[in-house]
Amino acid sequence: MKQEDVRQEDAIDLGRLLSIVVAKKKVVVCIVAVCTAIAAIVAFALPKEYTSQATVQVVDCDMGLGKTAGINISxxxxxxxSNEVLKPVIEQVFTDLNPEDRPNVENFVKKYLEVTNPKGTRIIKIVARGRTPQDAKYIAENVSANFVKIKAKSNEDKKSVVVAAFDESIKNAVKESDEATAAMGKYIAEYGNNTDALEYQRLIREVEAKKAAYEALVVQAEQAKIQQSGNVIQLVDAANMPDENNLSGPKRKLIIAIGFVIGCMIALGYGLLLYKKDA
Structure with a gap:
């Protein structure tokens, strides 16, 4: 019986609680209204944020002799x-700030930039956040442009090295082929055109092998040169200009709704406090 009495004492009479809340409805409404109003003030006081996006497609040219192109999206x-890409952008976006007051690259990335790669693609999405639509577009536009320029230069440097390596290999292959042909000619001059002799057959195989190696290198070098002249990185979607009325942040409606919910919870807590006092 005692346990049942304790349970009855601990149980909340919702009807009684509701009557208390209704009796204090002016206070309850004020609590909810104040919390909602504070949330609204905060929502409209927070700085506006706009988002712009650019998309880049990457095709790396990390080639070597006998290798194919490879991609390292990460x-x-x-x-x-990187500093090389972002520093010029930071300097232009924050011209109103002294150099020492401007964000460093790490903080700039955290606050204003998001770089992602949709899984299984060669696409890099550059999403920029700015204080104005113009800032957001400028960041996305110039980060993507700087990235394309630096990446293209890196690819050209890689390809130039590969082509130079092919040229050197072809030069050596020509020399070896000429030496094999000369050795064959010397043998024929001394021993005649004896096709059944083992040495003759060996020299013939060597001449053919050197010639085949040379021809294969020429084909690979031509392919590398064609790829060198190709567009290995390109801007797929240019940075868009955000709509001035379409904020990406702050989420004002969400902040106000949270303020309303917090107000309701405080009002409920106030009602429970009165309920306990009246018990």
Whole structure:
């Protein structure tokens, strides 16, 4: 019986609680209204934020002799967030601030930039946040432009090295082929055109092998040169100009709704406090 009495004492009479809240409805409404109003003030006091996006497609040219092109998207994403890409952008966006007051690259990335790669693609998305639509577009536009320029230069440097390596290999292959042909000619001059002799057959195979190696290198070199002249990185979607009325932040409606919910919770707590006092 005692346990049942305790349970009855601990149980909340919702009807009685509701009557208390209704009796104090002016206070309850004021609590909810004040919390909602504070949330609204905060929502409209927070600085506006706009978002612009640019999309880049990357095709790396990390080639070597006998290798095909390879792509390291994670490395390219880090390049897009590097000092070389971002410092010129920071200097232009924050011209109203002294150099020492401008964000460093790390803080700039955290607050104003998002670089992502949709899984299984060669696409890099550059999403920029700005204080104005113009700032957001400028950041996305210039980060993508700087990235494309630096990445293209890196690819050209890689390809130039590969082509130079092919040229050197072809030069050596020509020399070896000429030496094999000369050795064959010397043998024929001394021993005649004896096709059944083992040495003759060996020299013939060597001449053919050197010639085949040379021809294969020429084909690979031509392919590398064609790829060198190709566009290995390109801007797929240019940075868009955000709509001035379409804020990406702050989420004003959400902040106000949270303020309203907090007000309701405080009002409920106030009602429970009165309920306990009246018990």
């Amino acid at each position: 490395t390219d994403m880090e390049l897009a967030k």
